[in-house]
Amino acid sequence: MKIIKINTILVLGSGVMGHGIAQIFAQHGYSVRLVDTDKAMLDRALDLIKGSLEVLAEEGVIEEKSITGTIGRIEMTTDLEGAAKGIDMVIEAVPEVEDIKKKVYARLNDICDSDVIFATNTSGLDVFSFAGVSNPSRLLATHFFAPAQLIPLVEVCPGPETDPHITNTVVTMLQNMGKEPVVLKGFVPSFIVNRIQNYIAMSVFEILNNGWATPEQIDRAVKASLGVRLPIVGVVQTMDFTGLDLVNDIMKSKGMTMPIIDDKVKDNRLGVKTSRGFYDYKGKSEKEICKTRDQYYLKMIGHLRTIDAFKPI
Ligand SMILES: NC(=O)c1ccc[n+]([C@@H]2O[C@H](COP(=O)([O-])OP(=O)(O)OC[C@H]3O[C@@H](n4cnc5c(N)ncnc54)[C@H](O)[C@@H]3O)[C@@H](O)[C@H]2O)c1
Incomplete structure (x- = not known):
């Protein structure tokens, strides 16, 4: 199998995402070319990258003396x-x-060698259906989250x-940079997180439009509940703690049946209380599982209070 070496990366578009993506690769020693049609955006990108690296140095994540080298690895240009x-x-x-994006891929197709990997940071467009590149085996999605230089998740979608060798190479590269790639089986509009986030947004608009709560109340409510739980149990395991029998009853009371829940309830996989639900707790008792959860929650609450996180920034 041919070894794919990735040393030089061209980041196309230097806006909210592009500048952060360029920064994180440069921080990890890659040679980066940051390209934009708008010179003013490149100037802004440089300013934002400098600001971000300064914060990282102040917080002890990087050494201050590394900043010049990192910036030096990013070449900014409008000459694609x-x-x-x-x-x-x-x-x-x-x-x-x-x-x-269509025009961009047509251009990239013309000017790049046929083995150059193309990764789209699309939030959920089916780029595969319209990119029309000559060698589609090198096209995949790497969906970073803002700020790309900090947030660990990258959704990787072939x-x-x-x-698959290209997907694996990209995943390994991201892992080596400290990222947490999650590889989807195939394309689904909006991938995982934005699909979930879209539903949250719809509920938020409903609450605001009806005047049921203020923006500050919504954010405080979410930060002081989901904000504590989600980093520890996510959105699926949290149902194991709720109890899948209760989740099932709630769905039924809304006139819905979710076979993925119903089948588990019929199989007595009720979650933490039966040591099996979406996850298998390998016979651990409810008490034991809850103890671990509570230790994490206490650490999380303590940390959030230390940084006054329940208040708005
Ligand atoms: N903003 C986010 O939080 C976020 C998060 C994840 C993914 N994304 C996705 O990342 C992509 C970029 O989003 P963004 O928020 O960074 O956009 P942005 O508008 O901040 O930046 C886009 C940049 O692309 C440049 N540009 C436009 N046409 C170009 C071309 N032909 N060649 C080179 N540069 C060109 C613009 O001048 C601009 O600087 C989108 O697909 C978006 O859906 C955004």
Whole structure:
């Protein structure tokens, strides 16, 4: 199997996402070419990258003396063709507009070697269906979360023709940079997190439109509950703690049946209380499982209070 070496990365689009993506790769020693059609955006990107690196140094995450080297590894330009020479990978972070992305892939296809990896940072467009690149086995999605230099998750999504070796290489690279890639089986609009977030947004709009709560009340309520629990138990395991029998009853009271829950309840997989639910707790008692959970929750609550997180920034 051919070893894929990734040393030089072209980040296309230097906006909210592109500048952070460029920064994190430069921090990890990659040679980065940050390309934008708008010079003013590149200037802004440089300013934001400098600010971010200064915060990282102040917080002891990086050494201050590394900042110059990191910035030196990012070449900023509006000359796409020149920047595309000798690159191993492109990460595309241009606006979420199909027509813009389509034109960008047509151009990249023309100017890049056929083995250059193309990764789209799309929030959920099916780039695979319209990119039209000559060698689609090198096209995949790497969906970073803002600020890309900090948030660990990258949703990695292969397209129908992506070479698994390329997906694995990209995943390993991200892991080596301290990222937490989650690889989807295949494309689904909005991937995982934005799909969930879209439902949250719809509920928030409903509450605000009806005047049921203020923005401050909503954020305080969410931060002081889900904000504590989600980092520890996520959105699925939390149901194991609720009890899948209760989740099932709630769904039924709304006139819905979820076979994925109903089947587990019929099989006495009620969650933590029966030591099996979505997760298998390997015979551990409810008391034991709750003890671990509570230790984590206490640490989380203590930390959130230390930084006064329940108040708005
Ligand atoms: N903003 C977020 O929180 C977020 C999170 C995850 C993914 N995304 C996705 O990342 C992509 C970029 O989003 P963003 O928020 O960074 O957008 P943005 O508008 O902040 O930045 C886009 C940049 O692309 C540049 N650009 C436009 N056309 C170009 C071209 N042909 N060639 C080179 N540069 C070009 C613009 O000048 C701009 O600087 C989108 O697909 C978006 O859905 C955004």
